[in-house]
């Protein structure tokens with residue numbers, strides 16, 4: 001275990017899980033932990049090929065002003081332990097919860113594959129996960145996802161020059177790509193992202209996800225966020241989660257899968273307003289996003 | 293159509309709501325009262341036309357710097373905007389059309405300067421004295437703007453200047469500028485729009501710059517006919533476009549919050565723009581700011597830097613110090629022989645002019661009340677000033693998004709307040725001093741760590757008397773609507789209300 005203090009009072013630490021070091025970040029300062037508007041700490045779980053920095057570089061500091069925020073960086077398990085499983089990733093999240101926020105209820109936020117992990121953790125740890133936010137998540141991989149995953153796999157194996165463009169094409173919505181170009185804003189995220197061996201095993205795991213048996217037992221007050229133009233985890237997956245989790249409400253953001261880059265401020269808004277009063281919207285509600 | 297041709301109604305009138313001003317703020321308030329079936333209101337306007345800022349700022353190159361589809365009312369989307377950033381006259385026309393189409397002209401009293409407003413505790417009404425008689429009303433809404441009264445720095449010898457002098461917001465269209473030697477005082481948002489225009493025809497142009505500004509690219513373009521047709525036929529497409537712009541701008545709040553990676557990216561975007569457009573290292577150095585990005589309004593222009601590299605343009609990197617006859621002498625001691633001086637020196641902001649007009653029941657003015665800087669609960673109401681609402685007042689300004697969004701949230705709050713008061717026996721709304729204090733303290737707390745309070749940041753957003761951030765809303769724009777867009781009666785019914793004063 002290690003702990004280092006970074007700028008802005010954020011602590012970076014590691015803990016050992018299944019023989020590997022798992023890194024986490026902790027904003028430490030417990031705003032609104034008590035008093036009339038008490039809030040549970042937020043715990044952020046990133047998606048495939050991501051990290052706290054890549055997926056929550058915007059959200060972490062902006063949400064940290066409102067309550068304590070902790071984020072986990074997934075670590076590749078030791079290869080001798082066999083293929084990467086969902087349970088590996090769940091154990092990493094639970095270990096960080098136990099080490100950093102022992103005995104504290106939390107609001108767990110998962111994005112993409114992180115939403116799958118978060119949903120599973122929530123189902124198995126109802127005492128800890130009081131509130132749950134699932135952004136562009138899913139519960140059972142379908143034929144549409146398998147097809148996209150297969151093309152990705154093929155391009156990767158062939159070391160194709162087209163892989164970067166293919167990933168950008170899948171990740172971003174058409175309107176965002178067009179608008180970014182018009183605004184002359186070629187954000188670094190649009191340039192090719194380099195997959196590595198850990199990405200490969202996560203992509204493999206993505207092909208076999210099925211937590212449909214677990215999801216109906218989630219007791220947390222849940223917000224499901226779908227992305228209108230998502231081509232990687234199309235919004236019908238979010239609708240399926242919404243339908244299967246008893247205390248769930250649903251809202252949609254006009255973006256592609258890369259919502260953390262396309263609409264980060266809207267994501268902050270929606271998560272912040274949910275954590276402020278998780279049950280404001282009733283279970284089963286489809287909540288329209290506010291028009292500016 | 294010229295609204296000023298409407299008949300005037302001098303004399304006294306008693307109404308439910310008295311609104312001062314007919315800019316974006318006053319028109320939004322009037323339109324929503326009307327849309328909610330409330331007819332008993334007047335809009336008092338000292339000028340003879342609507343649109344405030346956009347009636348006054350007629351300088352060459354005037355345009356909005358928030359995209360038009362967002363810098364307009366959500367309840368009056370306009371498929372006809374010609375450009376991403378539409379020119380000033382188009383915004384003026386939009387606001388005139390709004391006044392007309394929303395049926396506000398019969399409610400407007402033009403040429404009516406508000407000279408005094410007092411709360412009459414016995415009558416539970418505001419008495420508003422104007423150049424055209426007295427108006428009384430249960431509620432007073434000030435929408436007099438925060439950039440409506442121009443600021444002129446005291447310059448020694450200016451009275452004796454042999455040429456023409458005017459402020460950018462009071463443009464003198466009689467003065468021919470072609471072939472003239474012109475001095476522009478200031479290098480802020482207005483100068484950046486004006487300088488490229490003047491540079492085209494002036495024989496000589498000198499820009500007096502007190503401090504350098506960050507300037508970023510301006511992605512302007514005309515809307516095509518087919519885009520406009522789509523907006524006419526499919527209003528949802530226009531609403532989506534507006535949302536897209538809103539959330540794009542909203543994401544940039546992280547720069548003001550000084551999130552390192554995001555601020556670094558924004559700063560280098562601005563500095564790269566300078567580097568690309570200005571090759572001369574000496575000029576570039578004079579144009580490089582010495583404070584953090586976002587501390588002052590971040591400017592957008594693709595033509596300002598190139599204008600400064602023209603042979604007929606000089607950047608004087610110090611303020612105008614004094615004037616001797618036809619000579620303008622800078623703080624650094626450089627002398628320029630000039631025919632015209634244009635002041636682009638901004639507006640009275642820390643102490644807004646309306647604060648001197650508005651008095652509580654004991655005759656104490658808002659401005660005395662605000663001796664240590666202005667403050668209000670929900671950025672809208674002030675303890676001790678019952679049934680008063682201030683639009684675009686303390687802590688409402690944005691560095692990153694459209695003020696019209698804030699104004700509309702305030703209008704919704706006020707409508708809620710009026711409804712609640714009516715439903716509760718015309719309950720007088722005096723906010724608790726404690727609620728106001730708590731609100732302001734939390735705002736100041738939330739301002740910590742923002743660029744406005746960073747080292748070396750000196751801007752008009754901060755009150756010089758208290759060092760507090762009194763103009764800016766130091767948060768996301770959406771947070772303003774969430775916190776302040778819905779009326780809640782609790783802070784107005786607490787036992788300590790008014791008695792605590």
Ligand SMILES: Cc1cc2nc3c(=O)[nH]c(=O)nc-3n(C[C@H](O)[C@H](O)[C@H](O)COP(=O)(O)OP(=O)(O)OC[C@H]3O[C@@H](n4cnc5c(N)ncnc54)[C@H](O)[C@@H]3O)c2cc1C
Pocket residue numbers: 312313314315316317318336337338339342343344345346349354355356357358363404405406407435436437438439440482683684693694695696
């Ligand atoms: C050149 C310029 C460009 C700008 N561009 C943008 C932009 O792109 N985006 C943005 O968000 N903001 C911009 N602003 C800020 C702008 O001020 C606001 O966006 C907005 O126009 C303010 O509207 P308002 O109704 O509050 O005030 P104003 O438009 O100033 O209207 C106030 C009205 O009240 C009247 N009035 C004042 N005192 C009295 C009195 N005592 N009696 C009677 N009537 C009175 C005035 O005559 C005026 O008509 C710009 C400002 C300027 C100066």
